[in-house]
Amino acid sequence: MTDVSTPTGPRARTDRELDIVLVGATGFTGRLTAAYLARHAPPDLRWALAGRDHAKLEGVRDHLAGLDGVPAGCVEGLPLLAADVGDPASLAELAERTGVVITTVGPYQLYGGPLVAACAAAGTDYVDLTGEPEFVDRTYVAHHATARQSGARLVHACGFDSIPHDLGAYFTVGQLPDDAPISLRGVVRASGMFSGGTFHSAMNGLSRTRQTRDALRARRQVEPRPEGRSSRAVAGRPGRDPVLGRWLLPLPTIDPMIVARSGAALPAYGPAFRYSHYAGTKTLRYAAGGVSTVAALGVAAQVPPVRRALLGRIKQGDGPDPARRARSWFTVDFVGQAAGEVVHTRVSGGDPGYDETSKMLAESALCLAYDDNPVTAGQVTTAQAMGDALTARLRTAGLTFATL
Numbered sequence: 001m002t003d004v005s006t007p008t009g010p011r012a013r014t015d016r017e018l019d020i021v022l023v024g025a026t027g028f029t030g031r032l033t034a035a036y037l038a039r040h041a042p043p044d045l046r047w048a049l050a051g052r053d054h055a056k057l058e059g060v061r062d063h064l065a066g067l068d069g070v071p072a073g074c075v076e077g078l079p080l081l082a083a084d085v086g087d088p089a090s091l092a093e094l095a096e097r098t099g100v101v102i103t104t105v106g107p108y109q110l111y112g113g114p115l116v117a118a119c120a121a122a123g124t125d126y127v128d129l130t131g132e133p134e135f136v137d138r139t140y141v142a143h144h145a146t147a148r149q150s151g152a153r154l155v156h157a158c159g160f161d162s163i164p165h166d167l168g169a170y171f172t173v174g175q176l177p178d179d180a181p182i183s184l185r186g187v188v189r190a191s192g193m194f195s196g197g198t199f200h201s202a203m204n205g206l207s208r209t210r211q212t213r214d215a216l217r218a219r220r221q222v223e224p225r226p227e228g229r230s231s232r233a234v235a236g237r238p239g240r241d242p243v244l245g246r247w248l249l250p251l252p253t254i255d256p257m258i259v260a261r262s263g264a265a266l267p268a269y270g271p272a273f274r275y276s277h278y279a280g281t282k283t284l285r286y287a288a289g290g291v292s293t294v295a296a297l298g299v300a301a302q303v304p305p306v307r308r309a310l311l312g313r314i315k316q317g318d319g320p321d322p323a324r325r326a327r328s329w330f331t332v333d334f335v336g337q338a339a340g341e342v343v344h345t346r347v348s349g350g351d352p353g354y355d356e357t358s359k360m361l362a363e364s365a366l367c368l369a370y371d372d373n374p375v376t377a378g379q380v381t382t383a384q385a386m387g388d389a390l391t392a393r394l395r396t397a398g399l400t401f402a403t404l
Contacts (some may be wrong), residue, residue, distance in 0.1 A: 017097045019369045023083050023115065024104035026056040028160075028319040029129065032358035033104060033272070034060055040397070041366065048079035050094055055329035085111045088118065095122035100365045103151035105126050109135040111395040116143050116154060123150035125368045129361055131161035131169050131254045134208055137215035141222060142377045146377040153385050157258050157366040163382055164254040164261055164332045164399075165277065165292040167391050170383040171401050173332040180339035185236065186259070187244055187280040188251065189350050189396040190330035229271050231263030235274035243335050243344060245282035253277065262383035270338060280333070325351040331404075349399040356399065363393045 024030035049057050057080040064075045083094050097119040105111050108130040118145040119126040136156045147154050165186050233256035256277040263273035330353035336343045349356045371389040
């Protein structure tokens with residue numbers, strides 16, 4: 001089998017006008033991502049904001065200039081570029097001008113495809129915040145081969161979906177023998193509001209269960225499997241965890257799919273890798289309540305009037321104030337087992353839906369732009385494309401990766 005991570009064409013970006021372009025900076029999470037870059041990017045970073053509304057982009061640039069922690073004069077001349085998902089020519093021009101594109105414009109199934117296509121064709125690295133399995137699978141089928149030829153790295157799910165889970169699994173597996181089967185479970189706990197964009201993406205996905213299955217089936221028909229190895233996401237069962245002492249509720253998110261794809265791509269995950277993904281609660285009552293909530297949302301998503309009413313109540317682009325975000329937190333515990341060894345690790349940080357998500361997204365783009373990463377191309381995971389370098393960046397930026 002040909003290594004799906006190995007590019008077959010050149011990646012020549014040294015002569016590009018820009019290093020990073022952020023699409024979607026006028027939204028809530030996009031504005032936080034822009035603020036993170038303004039405060040933390042290296043002085044030599046050549047970056048720009050892009051979107052449909054020039055006046056709104058000017059407003060974001062003015063907002064950045066007034067923030068604490070932004071060096072004087074570093075954003076006043078920040079370029080503002082035209083980009084419209086309904087205008088493929090504008091996206092092609094954008095992709096050809098930069099080495100990396102960040103996009104926060106979702107739901108991605110509705111708005112993301114044309115920008116992925118432009119980046120794949122131009123050999124431009126791409127990062128997003130999607131948690132939509134259908135979108136990820138459809139872009140693999142449509143654009144993975146093109147990106148391999150051009151040298152583009154297409155990296156989905158670079159926020160809370162799915163960096164803590166993907167890099168946490170990568171961190172944990174690195175402490176286990178790679179010549180024996182590995183069983184790993186991840187258990188999420190969090191306090192904080194989900195974003196309006198996340199809710200819209202989730203409801204859109206829940207309303208498209210048949211299309212999501214079809215997209216996965218189409219991907220499996222064209223995606224090579226690793227030779228002599230296997231890697232799978234395994235649906236877990238509710239119950240009490242003997243190591244963590246918490247009740248476990250299986251989580252039907254994109255995260256286990258991303259982790260399993262990293263396991264398929266990287267031999268360090270052993271000859272047979274299995275991953276299960278859960279929410280952890282203190283009591284059985286909370287676990288039962290979580291099951292009921294997920295089931296109710298699944299039913300509501302299938303009824304168009306109810307779905308529209310719920311989406312109308314939670315707007316995209318809205319989010320909590322800084323004080324509420326400052327009180328929010330997350331942990332993801334991992335318990336890995338191989339050849340009689342047991343390892344317990346934890347990834348933890350602050351507000352998962354906004355502050356840490358914008359940090360993870362921005363650091364992913366900076367990692368692709370600056371760091372000495374493995375040679376990869378096509379649609380790849382964060383662990384596959386940037387594992388050690390991105391983990392080091394996020395630790396420096398305040399996330400914790402710990403062995404307990």
